[in-house]
Amino acid sequence: MLTFAQFGAGRIGRIHAGNIAAHPSARLKYVVDVNADAAATLAAQRGAEVADVEAALVDPEVTAVMVASSTDTHADLIESSARAGKAIFCEKPIDLDSVRVETCLAVVASTGVPLMLGFNRRFDPTFAALRKRLRAGEVGEVEQVVITSRDPGPPPIDYIKVSGGLFRDMMIHDLDIARWLLGEEPARIFATGACLVDPAIGAAGDIDTATVVLTTKRGTQAVITNSRRAAYGYDQRVEVLGSRGMLQVGNRTETAILAATADAVSTDKPMHFFLERYAEAYRIELDAFIGAVAEGRAPDPGGEDGRMALRLADAALESLKSGAPVDL
Amino acid sequence: MLTFAQFGAGRIGRIHAGNIAAHPSARLKYVVDVNADAAATLAAQRGAEVADVEAALVDPEVTAVMVASSTDTHADLIESSARAGKAIFCEKPIDLDSVRVETCLAVVASTGVPLMLGFNRRFDPTFAALRKRLRAGEVGEVEQVVITSRDPGPPPIDYIKVSGGLFRDMMIHDLDIARWLLGEEPARIFATGACLVDPAIGAAGDIDTATVVLTTKRGTQAVITNSRRAAYGYDQRVEVLGSRGMLQVGNRTETAILAATADAVSTDKPMHFFLERYAEAYRIELDAFIGAVAEGRAPDPGGEDGRMALRLADAALESLKSGAPVDL
Amino acid sequence: MLTFAQFGAGRIGRIHAGNIAAHPSARLKYVVDVNADAAATLAAQRGAEVADVEAALVDPEVTAVMVASSTDTHADLIESSARAGKAIFCEKPIDLDSVRVETCLAVVASTGVPLMLGFNRRFDPTFAALRKRLRAGEVGEVEQVVITSRDPGPPPIDYIKVSGGLFRDMMIHDLDIARWLLGEEPARIFATGACLVDPAIGAAGDIDTATVVLTTKRGTQAVITNSRRAAYGYDQRVEVLGSRGMLQVGNRTETAILAATADAVSTDKPMHFFLERYAEAYRIELDAFIGAVAEGRAPDPGGEDGRMALRLADAALESLKSGAPVDL
């Protein structure tokens, strides 16, 4: 049984708190948030208490923390929690700055606490089945990976400004999936991008439409296309060409209804955004964390996966700026 | 907050007990089963106590019962629970004998307790969306309904023998769905069937493959095809032709993976059997029951729906035996 | 090389004439039609001459006839052509009256000329592949056949009045397909139907929406649903459940485009009506006829298939009228 203190009572925090509260081997003891109302509401809803960081971390009953606060607090919270000896589950990213990530991971390493990064898509049943079938050799050697990842619409400009940019905020998930599927670290990255969706995003110094190509030493190729806006909804697809065939992951829908009328033959649009699409993944990743801690295994994905994904995002940005590919 | 006593700790009982335990407005107090071990195991797992029927029903804390025991106990348990003033959720059917159903429903009516029948499919998000869209007029007037319902494999012969036969045990769900979608009571039924899957089923006096046609006064037609065995799994589809188009419900799959190899382009088989396929429906129907009781509304589907579905199943059997259609 | 005289220069006649003219082993010599303009236009377009029936049949160069005129002329033309020793391809039906069919087939038999019936769907590549795979045992023994056949809209009332009714005019194709797939003659038929699409069809003594169930001695079941109107277009599907799996035939579309917008995820509607949907089938059936005649094989489907399909249609009508199933 893990007893959690949770940092962050926002949108993703509420998801994690609900999953902790519902897990048979977990208990949510504290909710911590600078927004006192949000903390109180969530704590009340899930039978937890409100606390501040210090109080939560000194409580010896607390054996694990869920870091789901704003990105700029992650590294500090990870370090404090590590020093307090807590097992740590942290939403991606560890930090937007790779140097800060290094120092943070060094602290974690020195304390020896388990750290898991919230790359939720790895736990989606469809993505997990894809990788399992790939590793089982169903389509032979991986040759090309094509990842399509598009949001239904862009976040508020205020968020864009502190997000670290499309590569570190959005594509980081796809870069992690690419690494995870390729089975070999990318050796080179080339990025191109533009602001086609909303000029305000460009004015904020960011792009909203990007295409990235990764290659490995062996010559395997991965392509990621990102857009901050897909009129038809949250588009999350992956295709892997192997020497003996192809595996594709399509979008999931709320219902299995097909409608045929004088106008069209149509099906549901993809499930709306990440909270809906990956609801199951959030439950399963928490369960994986709890299981790893209980059994003394290193959680997977861990800090190194967070560091590598950020490194790829940084290199993508460098490539975008220079116009040339970047060797990794 | 409803406090439940649950009758039955078998396969379907375990599903309901889990859902009750996880529901924020429900509490599972007692588990009752003639199999003491099963009762104890389930009670321990869900934080409930073991009791016998009487003890459970005299406890004034118990405000609701979940009847998930064997079919032959349903009517008695409904009557006892009704007389004890409990809200009742009962797995279909009320009884295999329509006269017994009438007397049982009379008792329920005289006590005024709410009774809900577990026609789970109505609560499946896809089926529920289908009906909502039909009622919203998306495809105009209903003209033809085609229901395909096939099990991955037949139950044990011992179960077949006490099941009441294919029409009362299996097709009863489809007959309920047909009534629910047609929006007009069937006026006539014609049934044909055979034993094609396993001669032992025929030896037990039952059939395993059946086709039934229902017609309404207006002339709307519904067809149901049933088989106790589909090599590819649990097949649950519905198609409704209306004056302005068609709505189809397809099967659901575990993952959204498509595999293309030298042999085939293939997708997942349908989700395995009812516990998996309708897991969400079981949660939602319980929530609907709890909501109806809390708000003093009559639960839907209720006893009358149970009675009508059985009447259709009985008429199908009569038609099968006589070879002629039966007027309802 | 077969030299054809073609009877009928209407819609279906133009299709056949084009296919004859394009076939490397066929030549279209005459076009015959009571509508002189239609005959002249089609003859000019395909490099043929206009003639009357007699002239066409006395020409010894003519070795084959294509009967694509109005239904009420088929039997007479078959008999005249048979007596003239021509190989005969005839559009379904031979006649709407089963007694007339018998006498006509007796003439054909006495002359020994080859006769092929235009049950075009058997030659559609998808339907042909379905049957081939069934016969190869891919899904084991046939247990249930479900045929969906709906027109985009009803024909003119004047046509309805002389059509012989839905069963003989429209469902006859599906009855032929059912026989062809079942691999065992139907032993019993039950029909239900109504006028739901257009009251004028009812006023003309016909129905526009029908459901028919066929059963074989072994217990295999076939269901056919027909409608004279599907808002979404020409719906031609078949499903066969066997002991080891299921084969389904879906609709075909003009393009393989999927469109995803804020409104819907949609694909093409089914190909419009029989001339488009079965264009390939018309070419292939002609080729099959020419090949059979060239090699001295009996064309398949032949006169007996025309007779059996009509018998089933007649029995369906009898069942509709009596309300009871009809033994065959």
Next chain:
Amino acid sequence: MLTFAQFGAGRIGRIHAGNIAAHPSARLKYVVDVNADAAATLAAQRGAEVADVEAALVDPEVTAVMVASSTDTHADLIESSARAGKAIFCEKPIDLDSVRVETCLAVVASTGVPLMLGFNRRFDPTFAALRKRLRAGEVGEVEQVVITSRDPGPPPIDYIKVSGGLFRDMMIHDLDIARWLLGEEPARIFATGACLVDPAIGAAGDIDTATVVLTTKRGTQAVITNSRRAAYGYDQRVEVLGSRGMLQVGNRTETAILAATADAVSTDKPMHFFLERYAEAYRIELDAFIGAVAEGRAPDPGGEDGRMALRLADAALESLKSGAPVDL
């Protein structure tokens, strides 16, 4: 009526000869091939005569030529035919060398004869419908184009050696489609590739697996993935993301059969290779050429499209070699 001399009696030549012979406004007079047997066989089959280049071009009856011979003869044949005043349909490419292409096109320009390039995919009904819907604004402004193009297996090594390499031999079709869909000329190209399928291809100095990214000045992105081997067959897909939605082109299949068995739910593999997949496109492109010549319109795509596609292929090769993107 155009009278054709055809150069080339190989695989693709046979397709074109058949289409010319079957076209109501075309006549095939000569077949020319260095392989005398091939020429004779094809000429006999299509009712044409065998000739040599000179004889074919001096015949004033010949008004058009079909250049379907080996790539190294295209430019010379185009020039000779242009000087002889014939309308020219030429299989891609004009030549593998861009300087040779320029001089060849200059000759064509000086003579004023119509020249059409055989970028057959533009005429495939699905691809043509895609572009029409894009231009009609169905999904708004184009933002991302994703082209997947994979062959069922690599050609013989001897062909690879004279093919000009993957970019000029295979991807040239996709580069043309990218230009055609983007609606704006690419400004930059980045290519990556490897030899993953067959080491012999690498030994011949070529690659077999490639990914290319094109960007336009506006920032629109196009990705092309190519492989010389897809175990599941000829994979020809296109996806276009626009500001208001997405259009996707999927693969086409021989039949519309879905099979569900204990092993899998499967559909047909994609239609085998280009001769089958684009059979209709070959007929339609010929018809477009004949129509353009008849009406005095410039054929589309023309020489300039051939030149531009080759320029993109050359730039891709340059990028592959240098490792850097190439500005166009």
